[in-house]
Amino acid sequence: MRTSAYLISTLKEAPSEAELASHRLMLRAGLIRRLASGIYTWMPLGLRIVRKVEAIVREEMNRAGAIELSMPVVQPAELWQESNRWQEYGPELLRFKDRHERDFVLQPTSEEVITEIARGELKSYRKLPMHLYQIQTKFRDERRPRFGIMRGREFVMKDGYSFHADFADLEREYRNMYDTYTRIFTRLGLAFRAVAADTGSIGGTGSHEFQVLADSGEDAIAFCPDSDYAANVELAEALAPAGGRAAPTQPMQKVPTPGKTTCEQVAELLGVPLAINVKAIALVAGEKFVLLLLRGDHSLNEIKAAKIPFLNQFRFATAAEIEQHMHCVPGYIGPVDVSGFKVVADRSVAALSDFVCGANDAGFHLTSVNWGRDLPEPDLVADIRNVTAGDPSPDGKGRLELCRGIEVGHIFQLRTKYSEKLKANFLDEKGASHPFEMGCYGIGITRIVAAAIEQGYDDRGAVFPAPIAPFEACIVPIGYHKSPAVKACADRLCADLIAAGVDALLDDRDERPGVMFADMELIGVPHRLVVSEKGLAAGTVEYKGRRDDTPSLIAQSEAVAAIRTRPASA
RNA sequence: CGGGGUGUAGCGCAGCCUGGUAGCGCGCCUGGUUUGGGACCAGGAUGUCGGAGGUUCAAAUCCUCUCACCCCGACCA
Numbered sequence: 288m289r290t291s292a293y294l295i296s297t298l299k300e301a302p303s304e305a306e307l308a309s310h311r312l313m314l315r316a317g318l319i320r321r322l323a324s325g326i327y328t329w330m331p332l333g334l335r336i337v338r339k340v341e342a343i344v345r346e347e348m349n350r351a352g353a354i355e356l357s358m359p360v361v362q363p364a365e366l367w368q369e370s371n372r373w374q375e376y377g378p379e380l381l382r383f384k385d386r387h388e389r390d391f392v393l394q395p396t397s398e399e400v401i402t403e404i405a406r407g408e409l410k411s412y413r414k415l416p417m418h419l420y421q422i423q424t425k426f427r428d429e430r431r432p433r434f435g436i437m438r439g440r441e442f443v444m445k446d447g448y449s450f451h452a453d454f455a456d457l458e459r460e461y462r463n464m465y466d467t468y469t470r471i472f473t474r475l476g477l478a479f480r481a482v483a484a485d486t487g488s489i490g491g492t493g494s495h496e497f498q499v500l501a502d503s504g505e506d507a508i509a510f511c512p513d514s515d516y517a518a519n520v521e522l523a524e525a526l527a528p529a530g531g532r533a534a535p536t537q538p539m540q541k542v543p544t545p546g547k548t549t550c551e552q553v554a555e556l557l558g559v560p561l562a563i564n565v566k567a568i569a570l571v572a573g574e575k576f577v578l579l580l581l582r583g584d585h586s587l588n589e590i591k592a593a594k595i596p597f598l599n600q601f602r603f604a605t606a607a608e609i610e611q612h613m614h615c616v617p618g619y620i621g622p623v624d625v626s627g628f629k630v631v632a633d634r635s636v637a638a639l640s641d642f643v644c645g646a647n648d649a650g651f652h653l654t655s656v657n658w659g660r661d662l663p664e665p666d667l668v669a670d671i672r673n674v675t676a677g678d679p680s681p682d683g684k685g686r687l688e689l690c691r692g693i694e695v696g697h698i699f700q701l702r703t704k705y706s707e708k709l710k711a712n713f714l715d716e717k718g719a720s721h722p723f724e725m726g727c728y729g730i731g732i733t734r735i736v737a738a739a740i741e742q743g744y745d746d747r748g749a750v751f752p753a754p755i756a757p758f759e760a761c762i763v764p765i766g767y768h769k770s771p772a773v774k775a776c777a778d779r780l781c782a783d784l785i786a787a788g789v790d791a792l793l794d795d796r797d798e799r800p801g802v803m804f805a806d807m808e809l810i811g812v813p814h815r816l817v818v819s820e821k822g823l824a825a826g827t828v829e830y831k832g833r834r835d836d837t838p839s840l841i842a843q844s845e846a847v848a849a850i851r852t853r854p855a856s857a
Numbered sequence: 858c859g860g861g862g863u864g865u866a867g868c869g870c871a872g873c874c875u876g877g878u879a880g881c882g883c884g885c886c887u888g889g890u891u892u893g894g895g896a897c898c899a900g901g902a903u904g905u906c907g908g909a910g911g912u913u914c915a916a917a918u919c920c921u922c923u924c925a926c927c928c929c930g931a932c933c934a
Binding site for chain 2 (some may be wrong): 297321501797
């Protein structure tokens, strides 16, 4: 490919809308252009990257035995009503009517349609197992799209669905996909980690997320450097402190803390560690008021809390509700001398002695509070907090560390959730009817492009792993339009590279070298060859990897081989 | 949905407070000089100043409403 015949639309300055590095660079490099909030055009250069990611995913999915198909983006409401997701999905599901006033949706995912396919086509156990996937445009009307393509409303996803006669076979395919995803992300050249994940509203028994490691990631990951434990913080279990509760040492005391409404302020005023302060969080679930207790240095894990049966679908209490039940303003509430509602203590709080909490009297806190002596034991002790760095690993093999990640893949064991709702059954060898055991497996194709940049960029631009770079190698001739020798050499090198299977780009624009260097670096081409009269005289060309500080001279005859043997800049 | 912010040429911005014929840099077009790290000179094109309404002799500028976009939070297979 020649730049003169291609569309390179780089910008010196990034549009002001972009904050995140990958978003700015994608705009500057001309990979994408925004059309509306969360909706982007993939420019030719960006599309090349998307296609390369797709190709690797497709190749590995096929190798793993999955079969590709393509389902409609526009789907009739009936199926969604049948699965009840027409009601459950909420405003993220974009709905509209056709000219006959019939309801339709733009697919955010395709469980309904694939299950419909399965119940029509997979009527016998003889056809199982079956894994069908598609690479298709998805639409989710995100409340707040952000970071460009990273959390867009329209995006491309690989979604696969597997059908099995029994759970054991689903587990086999789940492991197969775990291994396949590991291969895919390895081939893509990304640093990633598979982490145990919450199954969320989709239900099911097993779930792993594949997270690309990046400080800007939206997800927090807890992992143990001494073992293979890794989980999304949403899920990571916080163990009860070892050693249990110490005996009280002081009598309870009521102390004035005027104006100090946060644990941090109270701890500072009293000169005690934050970890012995207890914060009370008031919730309302259904009609019931509930008080949660956490250590001052811990934060509430709402997903864990929501798993407590009587906290299903909770919300935070309003200030008025707090005053009604606690007879005290927020900021000074606590669990001592309260009645009429349940008190749920985090495991770490239940293990405290001589702790500090609100006195249910504006401007006062209690010190040296002790369970059993100053207040009854909590109604429930549960794990309701986020783990923190240094917590013991749930597998007992060391201490947890935290890092951040970008979720690029997610695998689920759906079990029979959809097959039962949509009455998708097969007949076994005895003629008995059973709902399919199902798995589902997603990869965010377009998000991977942004994640790859988040993971590799410098002040000059993107640094793509070679397997997904828009071009693998570029040739920058100095004096292409002046020197017939330079032109001949550059043309020949480009042809040789392409013949050798290298996706090469020849920058034949009549630009100054600085412009060409800057553009090629901005779009993240991993390998660069510079052809100049100076070098030609010595029979050399100059090679520089995208991450290299300085170029090196190589013989012209070695150029193609050099690029083929250098794996990548990654 | 709550909070904050921004809309002026393709991109980045100034002008607005204090109303008086719309500007700068980059990019783009023409010609010339350049050619190893985003060149220089000369000339040129490009604007419903986000939209609607109002005040005024006069509105990018003041007022009201509205729309779009961005950031934080909440939310989210």
